[in-house]
Amino acid sequence: MNILITGGSRGIGLAISRKLGAGGHRLLLSGRDEGHLESAAALLPKDALYLAADAGDLSSISQLVQYAKEQAFSPDVLILNAAAFYDASRSVIEPDVEELDRILRVNLLANVALVKAFLPAVKAGSYPRIFFIGSTAALRPDSSFYAISKAALSNYARGLREELKVSGVGVTLIHPGATFTERRVPGEGIAEDRFLASEDIAKLVETMLELSPQAVVEEISIRPMLGDTY
Numbered sequence: 001m002n003i004l005i006t007g008g009s010r011g012i013g014l015a016i017s018r019k020l021g022a023g024g025h026r027l028l029l030s031g032r033d034e035g036h037l038e039s040a041a042a043l044l045p046k047d048a049l050y051l052a053a054d055a056g057d058l059s060s061i062s063q064l065v066q067y068a069k070e071q072a073f074s075p076d077v078l079i080l081n082a083a084a085f086y087d088a089s090r091s092v093i094e095p096d097v098e099e100l101d102r103i104l105r106v107n108l109l110a111n112v113a114l115v116k117a118f119l120p121a122v123k124a125g126s127y128p129r130i131f132f133i134g135s136t137a138a139l140r141p142d143s144s145f146y147a148i149s150k151a152a153l154s155n156y157a158r159g160l161r162e163e164l165k166v167s168g169v170g171v172t173l174i175h176p177g178a179t180f181t182e183r184r185v186p187g188e189g190i191a192e193d194r195f196l197a198s199e200d201i202a203k204l205v206e207t208m209l210e211l212s213p214q215a216v217v218e219e220i221s222i223r224p225m226l227g228d229t230y
Contacts, residue, residue, distance in 0.1 A: 007082030009040035015198035076125030107149035170216035177223035
């Protein structure tokens with residue numbers, strides 16, 4: 001399958017890229033940092049493609065679409081993983097409204113735009129699927145703009161699932177809890193076993209791509225055994 005992975009050069013996205021690349025899928029990765037993408041591509045099969053594209057800049061979506069066309073890459077599957085993270089204040093009162101705009105552009109609007117741009121290709125694909133990487137922050141009281149954005153993404157994914165099921169396009173929403181990535185590492189009083197491994201999410205995605213065409217996992221949450229760390 002041809003699989004587009006946003007935020008595919010680090011963390012959960014990189015783990016998914018490595019797992020699916022090893023499985024023989026052809027990949028197109030996007031991310032903000034060219035250097036991180038080059039490093040990720042070095043770990044993947046030689047036919048892996050990548051393009052530096054900032055999800056916070058909606059004009060970059062058209063650049064990604066054009067690059068895919070130039071490379072004759074028509075995605076069967078979208079894995080929409082790129083995300084903007086917390087404001088340091090961890091508050092919905094203190095940050096300026098511009099901070100909410102920043103997070104919503106990456107965590108919601110970019111995903112809406114990507115689906116709209118690539119949906120015709122996905123519908124025509126051999127195994128049409130769209131995966132959203134959400135967060136357990138959307139499932140609990142959480143005082144952050146990040147949680148607001150992930151809750152909005154969840155509602156969008158559920159609505160998309162309802163609209164696309166008659167077209168045979170499966171939509172899956174994955175809510176990971178705290179995950180061991182470059183951004184979140186053990187320390188500061190949090191033990192390593194309080195984090196998921198990025199590979200846990202990659203294994204879930206790989207398994208769901210092996211289900212029969214008539215099966216779709218609609219929504220799933222995965223947390224460390226002792227629960228969320230915040």
